[in-house]
Amino acid sequence: MITLHERLTERAARFAPETLLNRMGYPHPRPKTIERLSRVLADPEFGLSTQDYDFHFASRGFAEALCAAVDLEAEDYMPVLDELAQRLHEEAGAYRPWLFVDTGFKRADRPGSPLFALAAMEPKRRLMLPADTCRLPWEKQLERAQQTVRWHMRETGGELPLWGHIRRYLFWYAEDRVVELTVEGDVAGEASPVGLSRASLSVNGRPLAFSGSDANDTSPETGDPHV
Template sequence: MIDNFKTDLVVRVAAISLAEVLKAMGYLKPTSANLERLQNVLESHEFGLNDGGYDFKFSSEGFLRALCVVLGMDMALTDQRITRVTKRLAEEKAAFHPCLWVDTGFTRKGQPLFALAACEHQRYLNFAKGFWRLPLDRQLGRAQCMVREHVFETGGTLGIWGEIKQYWFYYKKEAAYLLARNGEVIGNRAGPVPSQAKAIMALDVISPETREAPQ
């Protein structure tokens, strides 16, 4: 799909030097930082609206508006695009982003706390941007694939944390499916990720007999 707004923006900028564009925007002596910011706006899918930038002259939104004015863009279309992008970014920020938590049944036995803290990120597997927008069945399918890939890549062992027992796919803040190392769903859980838990969580494990029963 062709993005006419972005294409129009890039084509108009191409007809003028970036330094001249910045001068017309009010930067009398454009710096390398100003040029980098302009380049980022032109290359970014969010037009720089996601970086919260401010250079004592323009906010991210103000910078884009000033650029569009200088280039003679249709400001009604500019306002529509800014509204659409900022709404999507707000949704992205507010949404819960599903993740996989790698369960090794770890119990600390003298390991230095600084070492555990440095390796904590290994226990979380994140998904691509926008993953949370997918229907739950598609999220689960991708999570199962990621589990199998992770077991293959790690050989089933997670460094200081030990042997991988299972994975918890958190599709909500306090709701997860338990996945075996082959990606099979073996249960579900209500409650936060164990390393963050402060209370007993309800665990509902699917018995092997139930999993093997004809559907």
């Protein structure tokens, strides 16, 4: 059965981007608006997972206007957009499973390691799984975590710059539930949800954000906040 997104892209292909945007209410489309149109057309989620606003439409309004511009019926696209928006809202508020890459690093073993460098490299130890992971059955969540471990080991060769040799992975699937995975991706058993450290820096009480960190990182900060 053809999906709404497939119907949308098929109909949109009949129009030049500028013409389509004219039909959406943009009399003189700018390059950024044309780029936005391309992103939304390529996105099965119709751009609803991003917070775009161009002083004309926010994400939901843009998707609705686009569907209307290609002559889709509101009774066909509104329920789909409603359901998708509700799912994305639930995912945004849910705990997002993630993996901690454990190298057994202790700053006391490397007293010369600058805290700034450690804080900048902290995101390398935390692998956020896709946002929809929380909606999967537990077995599928675990399977995705195991696949991520195996991929990460291939990509890194089992070594993290500065942090050292990877010993294991900790799969956080809830705020207080952790499963230990071996470097082969096998389940080693339940792990303690306490005792992890996190390298961080702050200025005037506000944490510094580094490139590669996840703004939606909901991973718990257990133990000492500094390594």
